Structures are given as structure tokens and as C-alpha cells.
Amino acid sequence: MKNIHKLFRKTFIFCTLFFVIKSQSQELQSYLKQAMANNPEIQKFELQYNIASEKVNGVKTLPNTEFGASYFVSEPETRTGAQRFKLSVKQMLPWFGTITSKENYISSLADATYEDIVIAKRKLITSVSQSYYNLYANAAKQKVLEENIKLLETYETLALTSVEVGKASAVDVLRLQMRQNEMEQLLAILNQQYLTEKTTFNKLLNRDKSISINILSDLNFPSEDFEMNTNTLEVHPELLKYDKLYQSIETSELLNKKENAPMIGFGLDYINVVERPNMNFSDNGKDILMPMVTVSIPIFNNSYKSKTKQNSLQQQEILAQKQERKNTLETFLDKAINERIAARISYKTQTKNVKQAKNAEEILIKNYETGTIDFNDVLDIQELQLKFEMNQIESIKSYFIQTTIINYLTN
Template structure:
């Protein structure tokens, strides 16, 4: 079985998926290995491939050998004696190259099933990676909320001090406390989301739904993006599968042409003869041995003509299916590249905004040192900082998710 090229492609896909995320993906690497090892779906496709491989051995067959035996109830008399029974065997043989054609057809079908295994593994890598980055997003947002809650608690203490000296009202303190309650609510909602995504990922790993999934604490965007072209789609196993199916139909037609040829047969009939007792003659009672040859000619061969027509139509169908899927992959790739690029733009913009919001926060702190502070401005700046921080996290998550999709499509 020629699997080397497909194996290399999967290893490259798997490796680039991980190397593209630098050292951040050590845990993701472990989870992907675990998912592939434990997946019932992968096992299902592997067993299907094993069955297809075994069909190659099944193809090495010839028609059953026919044995026959009969006893003459009314014995026919011959010159040398009476015939008592007839014993014979016959073996038909297919046309030259028919068995080889069967093996080639079975092999081509097995290769197509092997690509199904590869596709299933790649889709599993994609799904595990998507859930992994969703968990990263949720937990990174929880960390940001914790930082902002601590910041609001600091502002609350400043507000209480200002209330004591008459520079702020109790309303300012209550507003800061309300804002803390809102952030605490967001954090608890994220915790519930975390449970759901973690359960889904554990399902892919085929283990207990509530088992802890560890993700990295931080992710950074790579300095440069991998250059891509639509030509890279040609190595996608989803398209290679159609090539294998097309080849299997071609092998099916070669087999059909062989089966449309005559079949040859050979055999032997043996007839025991009783001796004549009424006279003595040469070869009296000599048994009869009759070698035979036969030929089976498919005179009414409309079946084979129909199969040829079906194979031609099937190849046209596969070509159309491949073109349709190629167009779909191009659309998915263009969309993934666009969203990946958008996420980088958004991340850079949010970084600038976040720095400016921190500068504004420093100005407010300095104003407090001089005795004046507007806690409404404090809340506004805090909300802006939280918005920019969460947008940054979403941009990072989107970047890596889209990168995983791009790798799935082009490697």
C-alpha cells in the first residue's frame, strides 16, 4: 500500500500546526496525541481500512472446482462392457489478468479508505485545537476580570478615603461596588462556559467530561504570517480522496473488461466399465477416461457494456464533486486568511488603545495626588481598559483558530 506520501503530509500538518504556535502548544500537543489515540471515530475508520486491505487478499480467487458423480440405474452396454457410473471434475479459469485486475481494484479502494483515516485525524486535530483556544480565551478573560476587580477595589479604597475628607460622595463608592458586582457576574458566567467547552473537549479526548484541561497562560501573535496560495489546496486529503476514487473507477473498468472476456475450463470424466462374461475380447472391461476442455463466452454482454457506461458516468461525477469541493475549500481558505488578517489588525489597534487608556489612568492617579479625582472618569477608563483587553484576547483566539483552519486546508 502506497501510504508514505499521505503519512508525510499528516506529519507535516501536525508538526506545522504545533510549530506555528511556538512553545505555547506543548499542552495542545499532548491533547492531540491523546485524542488520536483514544478516538472511537479514528478506530472506526482504521477498522474500515483494515477490512479494505483484507479485500486485496480476497481478490485472489478462481471459480469453485466442480465435482460430479452419477450411477447408471439402467446400465448402457458398450462393446467392451456395461458402464456402471460416471465421476468427473471441472475447473473454470478467468481470462488472463483478471485476478490482477481484481487486486488492483481492491488496492485502489483501500487507498481511498486510508485517506478517510487521514482526513478524520486532521479533522480531530482541528476540533481539539478549536476547543483549546476557546478555553484559552475564557480563562484569559477570567484573569483580566480578576485584575480589573482588584483595580476597582483599589479605587474603592481611594473613594472611601475621599469620602472621609469630603472630596467624594458615597454614590461614587456604590458605583464602584456595583461595577465590581458586574465583573464578578461576568466571571461566573465565563466559569459556566468553561465547564461546557471543557466537557466538549474531554468528549473528543474520550475521557471523563469533568476532567481538568490545562491551557497556556498567555499567547502572543507570531511576527510574520505564513505566505499562502490556492495552489496549496491541491495536497489536501479531501481532494486527494477524489483522485483515489477516480482511480478506483478506472481499475473497476479494467476489471470489467477482463470479466467480459471468455473463461476457459478443463476437466476429466472417469467411467468405470464392467467386463463382459459372454465373450473374451481386447480391452474387455477397460475403464473410460475422458479429458475435457470448455470455454464460457459472454455472448449476451449487455451487462458489461452497461458497467462501462456507468463507470464513465461515475468518473464524470467524481470530477464534478472534486471541482465543487475545491471551490468550497478555496472559499474556506479565503475566509480563514481574511479573518486571520483581521484579527492581527484588531489586536494591534487594541494594543494602541490599551496603552492610551493606561496613560489616561496614570493622569487620573496624578490628579488624585493633587486632591482632585472624578470617579465617573475612573469607571469609564476601567470599562475601556477591560474592553480593549478582552478584544485583544478575542483577536489572539481568532488568529490561532483561523491559523489552524488554514493549516488544515493547505498542509
Template sequence: MKLIDLLIIKLSNKNGMLSILFSLFFFLIGTAQQLQPYLTQALENNPEIKAFELRYETAREKVQEVGMLPETQFGAGYFLSEPETRTGPQQYKLSVQQMIPWFGTITARKNYASSLADAQYVEIATVQRQLLLNVAENYYRLYAIRAKQRVLEENIDLLEAYEQLALTSLEVNQASAVDVLRLQMRKNQLQERFENFDEEFKAEQAAFNTLLNTERGATIEVFDSLAVPQEDPVQLPEVPQIHPELLRFDKLYESVEEAETLNRKEALPDMGFGVDYVSVGEATAMEAPDSGKDILMPMVSITIPIFGNKYKSVTRQNELKQRELNAQRENRHNELVSRLEAAVSNRTKARISYQTQMLNLQQAKDAEEILMRNYETGTIDFNDVLDVQELQLSFQLNLIEAVKNYYQASANINYLSDNSE
């Protein structure tokens, strides 16, 4: 087989490399299905999510706690010096009392505790969404590393073909030993980059598996290629008012409202009901009617909050807290809008870079074909070969980076705009 034919075979294998480029015009239907199991696993296993779920369960249990009446008070006393009464000496005393908050106070406490639990639940939604975003971004980084390694492998094969071509040209004095050495050094550089990508993949793999709460070295199935769609959605995304990061402030605002309702209830009197029982002995000094008759005395008490400035201060604090939450919500909304605009801009820039790299790659391929035709006439310049190969590799790596940036930006847009474009 002629060496030119060998090179053509190598270049046809390069079409395997170019297949990455051509297949980038199409979405792979299996992409979402391949990522979905990891997203599900992260939601099920991530310890941070479990911690927030337990915190929510604790907050829900608090509702039951505050819904109880105050503890019943029991008392007992023994008269060391028995006071003598007309009916006999008092020996000991037993008492029981139950305080009851004003009507609706317990309900207000439960509503307040429930509103705090609702705020915790929104926190879970926020953490879950952030986790899914982190998993997706990490996954696209893993994809980019593997795609770059495939490109490097194919370029190494291509350099080997060029090396064989240079050795043949050296035999007929159409190339120098320096040309062969430069090709070999260039191949060594690509091999080094390939091995560095291996280490980078291991680090990203460990981080990815940490998000999934699984073994750090667990195998990750990364799809072979991704495509940038021909068009982006025409409608610009917006940050919804019901975004979990904003809904959290709404729930906290509602909890402050419930806290104020509870404060007003607690400013009202508390009622207490009870009974005292006194044991009376037989009278010894004289005979009397009802001698030794025990005493049973029903009791009613009331707690009046005379110093109401405390409750007025709490009301003022709640008003200030609501104003603070409104300001925080507005500030957070502005931050999310800025992040969304940046994500849309990054996605647009990624698309522009993608289209530019595709154009550059086609032109590099044309230049390569010209070099091959020159070889047929015996006038190949291996300096030009290396220059074109280096440019081509740079365009290929930049293309993969553009695809990764596009999908990471899309993941951020989905996180911020709550759409499924």
C-alpha cells in the first residue's frame, strides 16, 4: 500500500473526528435520557437534600408542639404547724391549675409554626434546583474532556501518518530529519495533553460522584457528541415571580404576618382554672358543726399584660422585618435577572463561537487538501503541515468548548427562568 493511500485512510478516520463536527448539527435524542438518571440519583442520595428534608420535618413537628396547652400545674403542701380553725386543724393542701391562652392564640401559634415550615420547604426546592444545575454543569465538563481526548487521539493518529509520510520523503531527499523530529515532538505534546485530560477527568469524576453521593471512582457514561441547535427560542426567558429563590422571601413575609397575628393574641389576657383541696382534721378544742370537713375551693385566675410596650415593640420589629424582606426580595430578583441576562449572553457567544469554529475547520480542511495535492507533485512543506494541523486542533478544541459553554448556559437559563426550552 502506498503511503499516500495510508494517509488517505488516516484522513478518512479523521472523518470520524469530523463526524463529531457534522453530528453537532443534530441533537441526540438520548442526551436527556442519559443525563436524567444521574439527576434522579443526585436528588435521591445527596446528603444536603436529606438534611434540608429533615429540617423541614422538624419544622412540621414544631406545629404539633405549639398546638398544645400549657403544662398543668400541680401543687402539694403540708402544714408543719397546723393552723386551728373552727372546724378543725388544716393538715395539708393539694392544688391543680390549668392556664388557657386567649381564644385563637393556639391557632395563631400553629399558623406561625406552619408558615416557618413552608419557608423550609421552599428552601428544599431551591437546593434541589441548584443541585441539578451543578450536576448538569459538571456533566457537560466531563463531556468536553472526553470529546477533547477523542480529538487528540485522532490528531495523534494523523501525526503518525504525517510522520510516515515524512520518513518516505526523507528517503528521496524531499524532507529533512528535522521535519521528522518536529512531527514526533508535536505528537509527544499531544500525548501529554491527552494524559493531562485524563487527570482532569478523574478530578471532575470525583466531584460529580460526590454530588451523587456515590463512590468517587464510579464509572460515568458520557455521551459521545452534543449538538448546538440551529436556532434558539425566539421568546426571551424571564425570571418568574414564583422562582423558589423569590418564593422563599414571600413565605418568610407570610411568616412575619403570622408572627404579628400571634403577637396580638399574646397581648390579650390568659385565663386560668383550678381547684384547691385542703385536708382538715377533727376539732379537739370544742365541738362544732362540720368538724373535720375538708375544704374544696374552685379557683379562677387571669393574667393581664399590663406592660404592653413589649408587644408594641414586637409589632414595630415585624414591620421593619417585612420591609427588610421586601428589599431583600427586590435585590435578589435583580441579581437573578442579571444572572439570566449573562447566561443568555453566554449562550449567544457560545453559538457565535461554534459557528466560527465550524467555518474555520472547513477552511483548515481545504488547506489540508491543498497540502495533500502538493505532495502528489513532490512539493510538500512539513512546516505548513504542522501549522495547519495545529490550527485545526485549536479549532476542534474551541468547538467542543463552545458546545460545553452553550449547554452550561442553557442549564443556567433553565434554572433561572424555570422553563424547559
């Protein structure tokens, strides 16, 4: 039954992974699989779970068997002879069900530790996806800047031609060149930021930071949002962990009651007796064999009463922590939903603005054919177009990043 439970959990994790990546590129799917297999944090939590599970085997034992040996320096005389040495063995047995209670308690702690694996894998999916979208946005912005730099070079050529025929001044050329310098500076900065994000991404996959990353050249904005069930937040692993911890306290209290019960011991004493010299009777030199039964009763049991009170307080603390975390997750979810809506609104607006800016650019080019081009207008339109295109990319990135947060919280 326990193996079936583990299989269900692993299937759940896989379904969560598939849901996140099903609409994304094959590259991202491959990267997520690599991260799940190689990330050291996941390996750390899996090892912690294995250690916690192995502890179950450690409690399936009885208390140490006691062996004793003694030698009579002054041999006491008995009717059957002098006692020379004594051997003893004793085994204490816990109260019925105590060992099972210990197993249940350790197993409940292991179950709580397993939730750490589920949480870590969800967070890893989110981190890798968000880093991927950051790389996409950076690469997309660099592409836009390169296109705008080429456009400014075209305008610079037009301006130089206009200067030759007296339709523009050298100042117009210098303004275009200064604007081009600013773009090249921004492009260089973006390139450095890309390298930083590239290191972050590769380290999430636990591989060398210099390995190249295949990024989508174009990320389409979804026409509509996927359906989500906010009620699934109730069974989020971060909250389920508190339920597991609460249950572990319950099993701890059951164990405490068992340990407060008496312990029964069984033993055997063997005493070696030396034959009495010059005497002849049936029991002369007969060794002594003495079975024993002992009972250990915890008369002074204040420690067990204190443990019961501690368990009750810990359960109250866990309930308070769960409610606090639930409130936080609900806040995160509401924020992510609203910011994703805002990203869609922004994307629509920026798309309109980009289109209108390009129309204005076409008008300016046509005006150049009639000799009435104003390079101040050229710079203004070019700056607006760049701004709108950058905002459009930011809207796409924000939408997908907020989606990864929503996926983390609701799937």
C-alpha cells in the first residue's frame, strides 16, 4: 500500500511537470528533465527522505540484552557446596505495541520529509522556467536593439545625403550617432545580463555555466488563459507538509503513552557450585539455575506528562503555521493572477502602439522622398518604437512568469 502511495505521488509530480511545459518548446521540456535529474537540492532532499525512511528499520529492535558475570572472592558456603561464580542474562521487553508505535512515528516523519521533495521539484520547475523566460526576453530585446541600430544607420545615411544637398544640418547626423551609441551601450549591458542569467540557468541544471542554451526565437502570446482551479491550493504540498507534521505529533503522543506503560523483563541466573569434599549426597556440587521475571514501572512519570503537553502545544503551533502559510500562498496566487491580467492588457496596448509607431515611421520615409523629413521626428518616433517593443517583450515575459507561479500554486 505504501509503494502504491509513493507511485501516486511520483505520477502527480510528473503530471504537474507536463502541465507546465505542454505548451512550451521541446527545449524547455528537455531542460526541465535535466534539472529534475541533476539538481543537487533535489538530490539532497531525496537523501534526507531515504535517511528518514531507513530510521524505521532502526526502531525494530528490542532493548539491549544484559549479560553479567561475577566471581566470588570469598566463596559463600551452602549445604550443597561453595558458590564459585555467577552468570546472568536479562532481556527487557517494551509494552505491547510500543515498537509498532515507534515505527509509525518514524514513518510519519519520513512522510513529512517526502513533501520537501515534492515542494523542491515544484520550485525547481518554476525557477528553471522563469530563468528561461528571462533569457528569452533578454535575447528578444537584443534582437530589437540590433534592428533599431541598423535602422539608425539607414537614417544616418539619409541624414548625410540631406546634409550634402542642404536639407539637413550636421547636428542631425550627430544626434542620430549619439542615439546609436546609446543603443550600442544598452546592447552591451543586455549581453552581460544575459551571461549572468545563463549562469543561473545552467547552475539550476547543475552543469557548466558556459554551456550554450537554445532559446525560442519567438514566444507567442496565448490567445486565452488556461482554466485553473484555485481550490487545489488546499492540497498544495506546502500545506500538506503541515498536515503530515500534525499527524507525526499524533503518532508521537501514541508512542508517549506506550512508553509510559510498564516494561517486562525475563532473565536467567546461573551459579556454579563446587562439590563439598569427603561428602557423598545426591545434590553435592549441584549448580543453581534461577529464572527471573522483572517489571519496570514508571512511577515518576512527570516527563511523560510534560511530553503530552508539549505535543498538544506543537499541534497548535503547526495549525497556526499552516494558516499563516495558506494566507501567504493565497496572496501570492491573487497577485500572480492580477499581474498576468495586467500583462495581457499591457501586451495589447503595446502591440497597438508598435503598429502605430511603424505607420508613423513609414510616413516619415515617404516625407523624405518629398524632401520634408525632420530628423527630430525620426528620433522621437524611433525612441517611442523601441520603448513600445521593449514593453511588449516585458509583457510577454511577465505573462509567462506569472503563469509559472500560478502553476506552482494550483497544480
